[in-house]
Amino acid sequence: MKRLLWLVVSVLMAVQAYAQYDAAFTNYWALQSYFNPASSGLDGQLSIQGAYSMQMAGFDNAPSTMLATADLPLFFLSPRHGAGVGFMNDKIGLFSNKKLYIQYAYHQPLWGGSLSIGARVGFLNETFDGSKLDVIESGDPAFATSQVNGTGIDVDAGLRYTYKKRWYVGLSSMHLTGPTIKLGDDKTHQVEVSRLYYLTGGYNVRFRKPEYALYTSAILRTDLQAWRGDITARLAYDGEKIHLYGGVSYSPTVSVAVLLGTKFHGIQIGYSYEVYTGGIGALHGSHELVLGYQTDLNLFKKGKNLHKSVRIL
DSSP: OHHHHHHHHHHHHHHHHHHSOSOOOTTGGGOHHHHOGGGTTTTSEEEEEEEEEEOSTTSTTOOEEEEEEEEEEOTTTOTTEEEEEEEEEEEETTEEEEEEEEEEEEEEEETTEEEEEEEEEEEEEEEEEGGGOOOSSTTOTTSOSSEEEEEEEEEEEEEEEEETTTEEEEEEEEOTTOOEEEESSSOOEEEEOOOEEEEEEEEEEEOSSTTEEEEEEEEEEEOSSSEEEEEEEEEEEEOSSOEEEEEEEEETTTEEEEEEEEEETTEEEEEEEEEETTSSOGGGOEEEEEEEEEEEOOTTOOOTTOOOOGGGO
16 A cells, blocks of 8 residues: 555656646746846846755655756846856656756847847756656556656747836746657657746835835746746845845745845845645645845946056047
8 A cells, every 4th residue: 555655646746747847936036047048147247046945845755956047247248148057956756857058148228128038058857766666566668667867958938028127027938849858778758848938027116215125026837738826025124234035925726935035245045935725734835945146247337447448449
């Protein structure tokens, strides 16, 4: 009975992982360049982000996701150009999904804001560890009995419009080519990756006291069969020495989350705890940690040490 239950749980976890292939981060608002390549280099800064999500805490073989990204403006071309790189490692049950990518974005001033378009090329690596699979009847060709893996090329693209620092809206698509990754030397097992679409947006509310602000954001993702939406509100205090925020996030029919964070010397630290509303209990939620660092890279700002060469006048 334990073997059957373990097999059912593993299969269900695999179905959940690949029906909605990409991991869902509660702190999606802090990982803009991952969800939309058009965000690369948009703020004119070097931005380095890292996130780790441990989902369904307390369960064996529960999902966990690690993400690292970096993007910056390409000032040697023009502030309108941006680029980025990223790496994701997503584990769920006996499946492991790794993605390494590079991306590019172009930003065009428009209507007082900026219209951005971006594209990304990635390398996917899928692994299934069949050696840990405990089935009742051995020899079933439907299940691999050893660790098998496969690779594929992935393409993403996105659009985004940002109006100053007040609001933004973005549309992006992951896995545009819908790659099919065949596993093992004999290629008898495969993983089909479906296209996934994201609609994102946000609006910032300023108060009479300039040190306070309310940041609202939302994200909707769908493969045109299933969907998930998240709505988030964060109240931030931006003092001379102290920078803090706290907020809540709600995903209909999925979860409720609490967010806390701080920022100092360009370093941002954020934590969230997500409680699922499906009845598995508040103690089996998801822990998520986000680390970030931003620094100004505008090498063409005017300053007292700026010099010009007569050769380029």
